[in-house]
Amino acid sequence: MKRVAPLTLVIAVLGALLVGGAGGFFLGLVSTRAGKSFVQSLVQDEQNADVSHPTSLAREKFQLQYPANWHIKTEDYKYDPDHMFSIESPGSAFVMFVLGPGDTDPEHNLQLFIRQFEKLMGSPAIDRFETYGRLPGKGATLHGKLLGNRTTVKLFAAHENGMTILITQQSSDEDLPRVQEGMRLIETSFTLNAK
Secondary structure (H helix, E strand, O other): OOOOOHHHHHHHHHHHHHHHHHHHHHHHHHOOHHHHHHHHHHHHOOOOOOOOOOEEEEOOOEEEEEOOOOEEOOOOOOOEOOOEEEEEOOOOOEEEEEEEEOOOOHHHHHHHHHHHHHHHHOOOEEEEEEEEOOEEEEEEEEEEEEOOEEEEEEEEEEEEOOEEEEEEEEEEOOOHHHHHHHHHHHHHHOEEOOO
């Protein structure tokens, strides 16, 4: 029997809780007229990503830049500036990072996340890729409907410098023209610091 690394198990559980909890919350929310209105307003309030004056984030293990009008969600109870955080647009787009020590298989981690999103999106179209910026790994872009809205979710898993890295990027397709440059800025600027 193949032994599952503890970090893989933790990442799988976190992923299931995040996707399941968020999915349950939003499915319950959109089942009411007020909830549908609330969700639609999230999508409609998106702004163009301000990439002309990016904000920098520098930590011991990594660094990146993000649009000036986006923010790191520090009020989230799971927030950990070195291991788990989300960068959110003014609307509903976000990029979430989960980083931790461990030697895990990127393809295995990616498959866990794809399965969780397939539960929410049904049968999304999936395109595979091998790098996030300059970081090699395993990635998939999912195109489908999430809560009735056409949505693109980009998932990426890597193992580098003794760290497991999981990245989730999500936006409604309607908002992609306004947030694409911001997501590209985060992706191209994300680098791991040398050991």
